[in-house]
Amino acid sequence: MSSALSSQHGKIAIVGGGSIGVAFAVVFARAGHAVGLFDPDAERRAAVPGEFAQRVRGLAAFGLLDEPADVLLRRLSIDDTLSDAVAGAMLVQECAPERLDLKASLFAELDRLAASDAVLASASSALPASAFAAALPGAHRCLIAHPGNPPYLIPVIELVPASFTDAATVARADAIYRGAGLSPVHVRREIEGFVFNRLQGALLREAYCLVRDGVASVDDIDTVVRDGLGLRWSVIGPFETVDLNTRGGIASHAEKLGPAYARMGAERGQHDPWTPELVAEVNAQRRQAVPLDQWQARVDWRDRELMALVRERRRRQPDDA
DSSP states (O other): OOTTHHHHHOEEEEEOOSHHHHHHHHHHHHTTOOEEEEOSOHHHHHHHHHHHHHHHHHHHHTTOOSSOHHHHHHHEEEESSHHHHHTTEEEEEEOOOSOHHHHHHHHHHHHHHSOTTOEEEEOOSSOOGGGTSTTSTTGGGEEEEEEOSSTTTOOEEEEEEOTTSOHHHHHHHHHHHHHTTOEEEEOSSOOTTTTHHHHHHHHHHHHHHHHHTTSSOHHHHHHHIIIIIHHHHTTSOHHHHHHHHSTTHHHHHHHHHHHHHHHHHHHTTOOOOOOHHHHHHHHHHHHHHSOGGGHHHHHHHHHHHHHHHHHHHHHHHHHHO
16 A cells, blocks of 8 residues: 555544554554544553554564555554544544443534544444434434454454434445455444344353353363364354354254253253244355355365464464463
């Protein structure tokens, strides 16, 4: 990328100079955007350039930048006021602490200060936009954009509109994030924790129970996820995992193992059975993605991807010891 890209892409404002704010600044600067960052704490503002430089130079060391790190450094400005940071921004990415009162007051300021066509996005981990933006004159341009952490390495970002968010706002946000190399996921309705933390939370709840019940140690559970579930999930997700693990696909998996999973859930006080209608819906989406006559070819692809991953892990293992 040439440095001219920053003028072609438009400015991004980051509000909050913590780890997520700095990581988002890296994402957008790497994509060619000029980035204005504001944090109310002067010490935080002073620390951001060094943290930003450390991250982009780390990316450069692994060959993950298309430009010299210094080019990205020149795209970042640290602003002393919120109004300076958001001036002229096409997207304002709020990365403040997870406090409802703070987000409500901050979004009222952003709605007042930002350009009328700017997208206002919160990196909230659990709070929906309707909890703090519903009464704003510009509520139609507000939504949640919840990233994986850190977003310059984990590209998934959840876009969660409120009932009052314009479809055009979601489409514009999608285009901006996708253009910055992220992978937007559209969450269809507001729900606490969205998708990322709901899935993570389900695994954590069971992990805590297994430790509590003396079934396994913390280290053993981390090993199962790191060298088992997580290894596969770095290539394919949980639905595709069981789809490819069972000849006949996910419908066959649900028939064979659904009752066992239902018993496991009941043991934890959950009653969320995989009904025939739900299984049929999941199966239809999987068969649209991979017809059964292509199942074996997809299994072979999965195995090649895992082989490449295992090879890279082994290559790096002496450095990580």
